[in-house]
Structures are given as structure tokens and as C-alpha cells.
Amino acid sequence: MTVRKASEKDIDVIMEIYAKAREYMRRTGNTTQWNGGYPSAELIKSDMENGQCFAEVGEDGNVHGVFAFILGEDPTYRIIEGGAWKNDLPYGTIHRIAGDGTEKNVFATAFSYCLEKIGNIRADTHKNNLTMQHVLEKHGFLKCGIIYVEDGTERIAYQYCRTGEKT
Numbered sequence: 001m002t003v004r005k006a007s008e009k010d011i012d013v014i015m016e017i018y019a020k021a022r023e024y025m026r027r028t029g030n031t032t033q034w035n036g037g038y039p040s041a042e043l044i045k046s047d048m049e050n051g052q053c054f055a056e057v058g059e060d061g062n063v064h065g066v067f068a069f070i071l072g073e074d075p076t077y078r079i080i081e082g083g084a085w086k087n088d089l090p091y092g093t094i095h096r097i098a099g100d101g102t103e104k105n106v107f108a109t110a111f112s113y114c115l116e117k118i119g120n121i122r123a124d125t126h127k128n129n130l131t132m133q134h135v136l137e138k139h140g141f142l143k144c145g146i147i148y149v150e151d152g153t154e155r156i157a158y159q160y161c162r163t164g165e166k167t
Contacts, residue, residue: 001064001103003113006048006055013063014044014055021098025129032153033126039096047096056099056109065106067097069114076149077122077157083145086159091120097132107135111160119162124155 006014022034047053047068056065071092077085092114099106114121124147125132133156137143141158148154 001056001058001105001109003054003056003109005051006044006053006063006066008045008048010055010063010066011041011044011048014053014066015041017063017066017098017100018044018096020100024101024131028131030126030128030130033129044096054110054113056103056106058103063100064103065097065099065109067106067110068095069093069110069117070095071118074122076124076147080145080147080157083143083157085122085144085157086142086161087120089120089161090118091122091159092118094121094123107139111139115162121160122158123160124149124157126153126155 018034018039025031025033044053044066052068052070054067054069055063056067058064069092072090074093077093094110094114097107097110111121121141123136123141125136136158139160141160144157144159146154147157
């Protein structure tokens with residue numbers, strides 16, 4: 001798959017991908033993450049306007065994955081409990097990653113793209129999102145502690161540091 005910036009013409013397929021991701025989460029025991037239609041079309045459009053929403057396109061020309069990649073400080077990461085970040089160097093954050101279930105390596109594709117931009121990457125996931133925890137750890141992310149997202153719920157915080165970028 002290739003990665004490109006998502007555009008408004010992608011919004012319908014992106015929302016379908018997120019709906020499929022929510023269904024998958026429910027089937028696999030993660031019943032409380034991404035409730036209430038999260039992420040909303042408004043949030044995705046905002047990500048697009050800020051150049052932070054990316055589409056993963058398969059050989060068939062269709063969008064099969066989506067993620068947000070945000071360079072710079074994430075306010076929800078300022079306070080971490082039960083641990084510490086691996087370093088305080090500039091970083092990018094992967095958020096809202098999902099695939100339609102028809103292509104493999106959605107995370108690997110996004111991760112590779114993000115590593116081209118910066119070698120210090122953070123992410124977080126819900127304690128019941130065992131799939132995402134496994135994928136993050138498989139790609140060398142280390143658990144750093146607990147952070148709290150905007151609605152006050154906790155997430156497991158992870159960080160990946162390319163060699164030479166650890167403190």
C-alpha cells in the first residue's frame with residue numbers, strides 16, 4: 001500500500017473504515033473505546049484541513065486504511081502516570097489508525113511512513129484494545145505509562161525511539 005494525504009473525497013470511505021474498526025473492537029472485547037461515533041466526520045475533516053489525515057491506498061486504487069499523524073506536542077501526553085516517556089525529544093503521534101480488514105499491514109505501512117518523517121513516535125491505546133497493544137509492541141514500541149485523553153479515560157502510552165534517540 002501507498003500513503004497519501006486524505007482529502008474530502010475520501011470522507012465516506014474513511015467513515016466506513018472507522019465503522020468497521022468499531023465493529024471489530026466490539027467483537028474482540030473492546031466495548032468502550034471509540035463510542036458515540038468517534039472519530040466524527042468533523043474531527044476527520046479537521047485532521048484533513050491540518051494536513052494530518054492520511055489514506056492508505058492498495059494496488060486496486062482504493063483506500064483500505066486511515067490514520068492521523070501529528071508532528072509536535074500532544075497536550076494529552078504532558079502528564080504520564082506510572083512511568084515516564086523514553087525521552088523529551090520532538091516526536092510525532094499516530095492516532096485514529098484503522099483498516100477495512102481487507103489488507104494486511106495497515107499499521108506497518110503507517111509506521112514506515114511516519115518513520116520517514118521523525119524517529120521518535122508516540123501512540124496510545126485503550127487497555128481493552130489487545131490487538132493494538134500487540135501491534136505496537138511487535139513494532140518496537142515500549143509501554144511508558146498511563147495518560148488520560150480528553151474525555152478523562154485512561155490509555156496505555158507507548159513510545160518508539162529509533163536507535164540513538166533514547167535518553
